[in-house]
Amino acid sequence: MPRRALDNPLVLAVLGLLLEGPSHPYQMLADLQKRGSSRLNRGTLYDIVDAVAAAGWIAPEDRSRAGNRPERTVYAVTPSGLTELRRRLDEQIRTPEREFSRFLGAVSYLGALGAEGAADALTERAERLSSRIAADREVLTSIVSSGVARLHMIEGEYALAVAQAELDWVTTVVAEIRAGELTWP
């Protein structure tokens, strides 16, 4: 009985997805990937779904098959699963955690690139970030104006806000390096 597996952040994602309607793992994978979740392994998802089912938070609803393809097991959230979802949601929103992104890990050792190298790399990041932000913003507004409730796009707004802050920071740092205000010891 996998116990530690229930710590996985995917648990929340699975519960959340199933809240919008019953689904099977393969489908969930596609949904999660469309919502941008990079690096997410199929095998892992099946393991998590099994663990969540063992915990009683979701239950198989149906074992349909289309044609002679492998059976697909369709799951739905149970009442206790709904409670658990709310509990986790509440807790994870209330308590901010220090998360360590790849980028944060990298800037820690910015010194090793030298002033030039650092300014260079940061400049490219700024460019990429800024075009990604523009694209995302466009997608977001077009979806919302097509009638989808803003609440369902709220995580997109958050991501944009954070990305914009990062962009601002990167551009000011580049400026400081170029102006000689941030010096290499």
Place this chain on the structure above:
Amino acid sequence: MPRRALDNPLVLAVLGLLLEGPSHPYQMLADLQKRGSSRLNRGTLYDIVDAVAAAGWIAPEDRSRAGNRPERTVYAVTPSGLTELRRRLDEQIRTPEREFSRFLGAVSYLGALGAEGAADALTERAERLSSRIAADREVLTSIVSSGVARLHMIEGEYALAVAQAELDWVTTVVAEIRAGELTWP
């Protein structure tokens, strides 16, 4: 020969730490933890160090022991390790990745908490965030004014900037919910 292990973000951290001087895993662990890195397992660190050493990017320098305690193997970066560090640094700074924090995962399903519940939880987050930001800011300025080069604290500045952006976003969303501008469908 562990190959995938070299993808681990800890690899960069190990290389970066050793750049500041030779050290042994247990010491690195303490350093990394002091720099705020939460969730970081000792066993994992030893595994990574082994893998990095097998890749030839670091090499044992010394096997000293204090008293009759377990030997400690002191590692130092090799020339090829320095190259690799620069390569990774450059790449990770240049290419922004979509990272998925716990919080982002949670806001995606904010709906499940209801307007009241959401506003409540977000309010608490805002409070905690804001006091943490104040504390961090103070620590940062005191360190810099004590003579440590600003470049070595740059990741702290970045973290603060992002945290502040998150705080701003959370407070505006709370205000919108309370004002009935963000509605529950």
Place this chain on the structure above:
DNA sequence: GTGGCGTTAGTCGAAATCGACTGATAGTTT
């Protein structure tokens, strides 16, 4: 001086995660 407690340092079996593989269907070339 010995009993307890916190720190130093590392090891190792168990648990979680990954990704390559299977094997079927549907559509498109050749």
Place this chain on the structure above:
DNA sequence: AAACTATCAGTCGATTTCGACTAACGCCAC
């Protein structure tokens, strides 16, 4: 119609990560 490719769905052995354990030291109190 055989051959090729893409998508659907899941399984399973190999790899990675975890955390409980060992064990020695230093220090303080009783």
